[in-house]
Amino acid sequence: MGPRWPIIQPTAKSRRRKTKTPSRSEGVSNHKEQSLATKMVQPRFVRPSPSSPSSGTGEPNSSNLYVANCGPAVGLSHDAIAAVFSAFGEVKGVYPADESGVRVIVSFADPFSAKSALEALSGRPCPDLDGRTLHIRYSVLQLPSQTQVNECVPVSLSDSDLNIPGLFLLPDFVTAEEEQQLLAAVDTQPWIGLAKRRVQHYGYEFCYGTRNVDTKNRLGELPPFVSPILQRISLFPNLDYDPASLNLDQLTVNEYPSGVGLSPHIDTHSAFEDCIFSLSLAGPCIMEFRRYSASTWKAASITNDDNEKQDSSTCIKKALYLPPRSMLLLSGEARYAWNHYIPHHKIDKVKDKVIRRSPRRVSFTLRKVRNHPCSCRASRKILSKRMTTAMDPKVRKFESVEGADLNSISKPDGIRFRLVSYNILAQEVDEYDSFYRKNMESLGYSGIYIQRTGQRKRDGCAIFYKPSCAELVTKERIEYNDLLDEQKIETSNEAKGDDKEAKEHSGKDSHDLNDPQVRLKRDCVGIMAAFRINKPFHHMVIVANTHLYWDPELADVKLAQAKYLLSRLAQFKTLISDEFECTPSLLLAGDFNSIPGDMVYSYLVSGYKKPAETIEEEEVAPIPMCSVYEVTRGEPKFTNCTPGFTNTLDYIFFSPSDFIKPVSILQLPEPESPDVVGFLPNDHHPSDHLPIGAEFEISRE
Numbered sequence: 001m002g003p004r005w006p007i008i009q010p011t012a013k014s015r016r017r018k019t020k021t022p023s024r025s026e027g028v029s030n031h032k033e034q035s036l037a038t039k040m041v042q043p044r045f046v047r048p049s050p051s052s053p054s055s056g057t058g059e060p061n062s063s064n065l066y067v068a069n070c071g072p073a074v075g076l077s078h079d080a081i082a083a084v085f086s087a088f089g090e091v092k093g094v095y096p097a098d099e100s101g102v103r104v105i106v107s108f109a110d111p112f113s114a115k116s117a118l119e120a121l122s123g124r125p126c127p128d129l130d131g132r133t134l135h136i137r138y139s140v141l142q143l144p145s146q147t148q149v150n151e152c153v154p155v156s157l158s159d160s161d162l163n164i165p166g167l168f169l170l171p172d173f174v175t176a177e178e179e180q181q182l183l184a185a186v187d188t189q190p191w192i193g194l195a196k197r198r199v200q201h202y203g204y205e206f207c208y209g210t211r212n213v214d215t216k217n218r219l220g221e222l223p224p225f226v227s228p229i230l231q232r233i234s235l236f237p238n239l240d241y242d243p244a245s246l247n248l249d250q251l252t253v254n255e256y257p258s259g260v261g262l263s264p265h266i267d268t269h270s271a272f273e274d275c276i277f278s279l280s281l282a283g284p285c286i287m288e289f290r291r292y293s294a295s296t297w298k299a300a301s302i303t304n305d306d307n308e309k310q311d312s313s314t315c316i317k318k319a320l321y322l323p324p325r326s327m328l329l330l331s332g333e334a335r336y337a338w339n340h341y342i343p344h345h346k347i348d349k350v351k352d353k354v355i356r357r358s359p360r361r362v363s364f365t366l367r368k369v370r371n372h373p374c375s376c377r378a379s380r381k382i383l384s385k386r387m388t389t390a391m392d393p394k395v396r397k398f399e400s401v402e403g404a405d406l407n408s409i410s411k412p413d414g415i416r417f418r419l420v421s422y423n424i425l426a427q428e429v430d431e432y433d434s435f436y437r438k439n440m441e442s443l444g445y446s447g448i449y450i451q452r453t454g455q456r457k458r459d460g461c462a463i464f465y466k467p468s469c470a471e472l473v474t475k476e477r478i479e480y481n482d483l484l485d486e487q488k489i490e491t492s493n494e495a496k497g498d499d500k501e502a503k504e505h506s507g508k509d510s511h512d513l514n515d516p517q518v519r520l521k522r523d524c525v526g527i528m529a530a531f532r533i534n535k536p537f538h539h540m541v542i543v544a545n546t547h548l549y550w551d552p553e554l555a556d557v558k559l560a561q562a563k564y565l566l567s568r569l570a571q572f573k574t575l576i577s578d579e580f581e582c583t584p585s586l587l588l589a590g591d592f593n594s595i596p597g598d599m600v601y602s603y604l605v606s607g608y609k610k611p612a613e614t615i616e617e618e619e620v621a622p623i624p625m626c627s628v629y630e631v632t633r634g635e636p637k638f639t640n641c642t643p644g645f646t647n648t649l650d651y652i653f654f655s656p657s658d659f660i661k662p663v664s665i666l667q668l669p670e671p672e673s674p675d676v677v678g679f680l681p682n683d684h685h686p687s688d689h690l691p692i693g694a695e696f697e698i699s700r701e
């Protein structure tokens with residue numbers, strides 16, 4: 001995650017109308033007491049809708065709590081979490097809220113216990129859970145009729161039943177003795193810990209951020225213990241490939257604990273040749289395959305604005321049982337047109353049998369690294385023309401939200417402009433002067449920029465605007481390290497007084513996060529500017545852009561940054577109003593590294609929403625702000641998608657008034673949309689974040 005920019009640009013008026021409200025879901029129940037049959041059609045927990053009768057009244061909203069910042073991925077077992085919450089009433093179960101391993105659903109027997117737990121534990125470090133600060137909100141069970149259909153995919157036992165061209169499964173590819181030898185061999189080697197599983201790489205390292213290999217960094221030959229497998233692979237039937245592409249030189253060993261799976265993906269085709277082999281050892285698993293139907297591809301490639309069509313009902317799902325010691329080959333259509341994944345289940349139903357996953361499954365994935373640029377010949381051979389078109393960079397459209405809650409009738413002479421906010425990944429915006437400013441200028445944009453404080457990283461926040469439409473009046477930098485001054489923290493000997501540089505050194509030398517100087521010194525920045533729009537009438541717009549600190553462990557730091565940001569914004573607004581005798585509109589965009597409903601998010605909107613009883617007066621934001629997506633179509637399901645984390649972190653907030661209203665928002669993909677399955681960045685999206693955007697209309701004051 002890194003720097004980001006918003007762009008403001010004027011737009012033509014649009015009158016398109018869309019009505020779909022994205023549904024949000026969280027939590028896959030794994031309750032032990034559930035029968036397998038209900039487990040296969042998995043119940044889901046969802047956020048309570050803002051209009052739910054009890055929300056905001058102080059009455060308990062539900063018996064279920066969504067608890068962020070704790071879970072198995074940070075060493076807190078569900079049992080440990082249940083023990084802590086049991087102090088408030090009977091806990092019926094603790095379930096993963098999603099695949100992250102750091103968010104859970106705690107389900108109480110009654111709503112009053114849930115309310116007590118929420119009030120007592122939310123937003124505070126919890127000593128019994130490693131001192132982690134829990135972020136809690138209500139969650140409600142979605143009725144079975146509302147859950148997605150097609151959750152239950154019948155499992156095939158043989159490759160031919162699946163009928164996916166290019167997919168082959170050979171049972172008993174290695175003997176039980178060889179299996180033990182292979183496991184013993186990898187267990188003598190160091191494992192790399194990922195969020196939920198461990199891996200080893202041979203030949204070339206596989207980088208999960210880019211889902212690619214660094215071809216310049218060869219680790220060496222594949223280890224001798226895989227030689228017998230390599231020899232046997234050449235005897236694999238059905239292989240009519242160029243022998244050079246079978247000269248396998250990359251091995252990833254994956255170790256999955258019970259219940260851990262793998263998200264849907266297609267192995268990067270520019271990284272690896274046509275054949276992917278995967279040997280299952282130690283335990284079985286179900287591998288599922290999904291392919292988007294022609295109508296979906298058509299929707300994606302031809303009618304970009306019809307994203308509603310791309311739900312999971314338009315994809316075909318198939319499942320295959322992979323027994324231990326079996327070898328799977330994905331080639332051709334199976335390799336390029338189908339996503340493969342392993343559902344995160346502890347128990348699978350295969351035909352009529354219930355199969356419990358063993359404590360560990362180890363897989364050897366063998367591939368040949370592509371040493372020349374990918375010509376996509378293979379995929380072109382296999383995919384229809386329509387499907388390849390869908391792999392072009394994805395441009396989404398603005399969708400009208402007129403008619404949504406906050407809107408009144410459009411004014412014929414209103415000012416319309418768009419604001420797009422995009423976290424574009426650190427390394428790229430480092431080159432602000434040499435690359436971005438120049439290129440944006442050639443497109444008619446001027447820019448303002450603030451580089452991150454300190455010397456370690458050169459990324460920052462930029463705002464680009466069209467001077468032909470908006471005139472930059474004044475700007476201010478926001479450096480969150482100023483919080484060190486604000487808190488009047490006693491400085492160390494070297495850092496006494498106002499000498500910032502000395503303070504930086506004092507922070508750099510110490511890693512003690514209990515020291516507020518170290519804790520708050522995150523080098524994060526923001527920028528805010530006032531723009532005067534002159535046509536068709538004068539109006540002042542304040543735009544702010546920021547990137548708050550990322551680490552969920554330092555939630556208190558993020559909150560301190562959010563408070564500082566709004567206090568600076570409020571002062572800036574007063575300055576502009578007084579100086580120019582106007583009522584400026586206020587827009588705040590960025591990567592807040594905070595999910596909907598957590599402390600930072602709740603604080604940012606607390607000045608607009610009636611504060612809940614639990615929020616003390618001082619916690620209320622000094623300016624009313626609301627999130628443009630939230631008040632129109634609901635927050636997106638995600639704006640950031642990395643291995644182990646998929647959620648919404650980016651927002652555009654605006655200060656509601658009688659004369660500003662959102663008229664359209666930039667569409668975001670559904671999780672099943674072909675351009676986002678797996679992780680970002682990918683061929684369609686150059687950042688791990690997605691751009692968000694809104695078009696506003698301003699009428700005369």
Ligand SMILES: O=C(O)CCC(=O)C(=O)O
Nearest residue numbers: 252254267278340363365
């Ligand atoms: O564990 C497996 O069998 C599959 C692994 C896989 O799909 C991958 O590493 O890309």
Ligand SMILES: [Fe+2]
Nearest residue numbers: 265266267340
């Ligand atoms: Fe894969």
